[in-house]
Amino acid sequence: MARLYLRAVLVLNVTLFSLSGTELAQAENTQSDVVSAPISVCFERWRPFSFIDHDGIARGLEVDLIKAAAQALNRTVEFSELPFKRCVANVKFGSTDFSLHVDKTDGLAIFSDTTTFWQLSLAVSAARFQTLGDFKTINTPRIMLATEYPYPKAVYRKLEALNARLVRRSYYEENDEHAKTFFDILTTKRVDAMLVDKQWAQHMIDKFNLPVNLLAQDFHREPQFIGYRHSNAHLAQQLEAALSALPEDVRTTIKNQYKY
Structure with a gap:
């Protein structure tokens, strides 16, 4: 009788141990899922920094x-x-971890370093203007700006110095073909110039052989950062540290892929 009792107790203990082990495994799996959850990053299409390829x-x-x-x-x-504003909103509301191409005016915490610069230039019709001197002969040039972006105060001061009349339009484009037609407004003379990112515009001009000139003098240069909400600071610190620790040969290989 004592042997039967002892055997029952042993079976019960083994069962309880097995259940505890199962629960422990489930807890470990749950923790693993949290750790390995994908980092979510939002961006607006902006060559050569971020875009979706044909695949x-x-x-x-x-x-x-x-x-x-x-x-x-x-x-x-x-x-x-x-679109840029939706990326910023998604980060603020917590559905996305990071947004690319932000600055201090966008209301997000930002990484301390960057490899991305917004290099603004004036895009003009090649049939009308060759140099900045040619462009300055216009008394009140009509210059088009994007509705999506808050431009730095320095940009508006330079536009004011040109006595520019500002025209607003959405710059969002879904693909390169869409971007190509974006420059058609210069041929209609509805505006005299478009304020555009130099690298993006040069890629489009070269790809489609567009009759567009980028005036030699850079209009403005502004660093752009990775943005995040303050409650996500721990993940941001991890990602920023990993970016800083990337070997130089890895950085060089990546940069060389996107030189125009």
């Missing part, structure tokens, strides 16, 4: 740097391409 894959200088940094953290990254 639907996120690419670009900044995108590839983030992929390399995430790999060093043993994390995956999910990228989404949306």
Whole structure:
């Protein structure tokens, strides 16, 4: 009788131990899922820094740097391409971890370093203007700006010095073909110039052989950063540290892929 009792107790203890082990495994799996959850990054299409290629894959200088940094953290990254304002809003509301191409005016915390610069230039019709001197002969030039972006005060001061009349239009484009037609407004003479990012515009001009000149003098240069909400500071610190620790040969290889 005592042996039967002892055997029953042993069976019960083994069962309880097994249940505890199962619960422990479930807890470990849950914790693993949290740790390995993809980092979510939103961007607006902006060559050469971020874009979706023909296969639907996120690419670009900044995108590839983030992929390399995430790999060093043993994390995956999910990228989404949306208009800039929606990217910023998604980060503020917590549905996305990071937004690319932000600055201090966008209301997000930002990384301390960057490899991305907004290099603004005036795009003009090649049939009308060759130099900035030619352009300055217009008394009140009509210059088009994007509705999506808050431009730095320095930009408005330079526009004021040109006595410019500002024309607003959405700069959002879904693909290169859409971007190509974007420059048609210069041929209609509805505006005299468009304020555009120099690298993006040069890529479009070269790809489609557009009759457009970028005036030699850079209009304005502004650094752009990775933005995040303050409650996500721990992940931001991890990603920024991983970006800073990327070997120079990795950085160089990525940068060389996107030189125009």
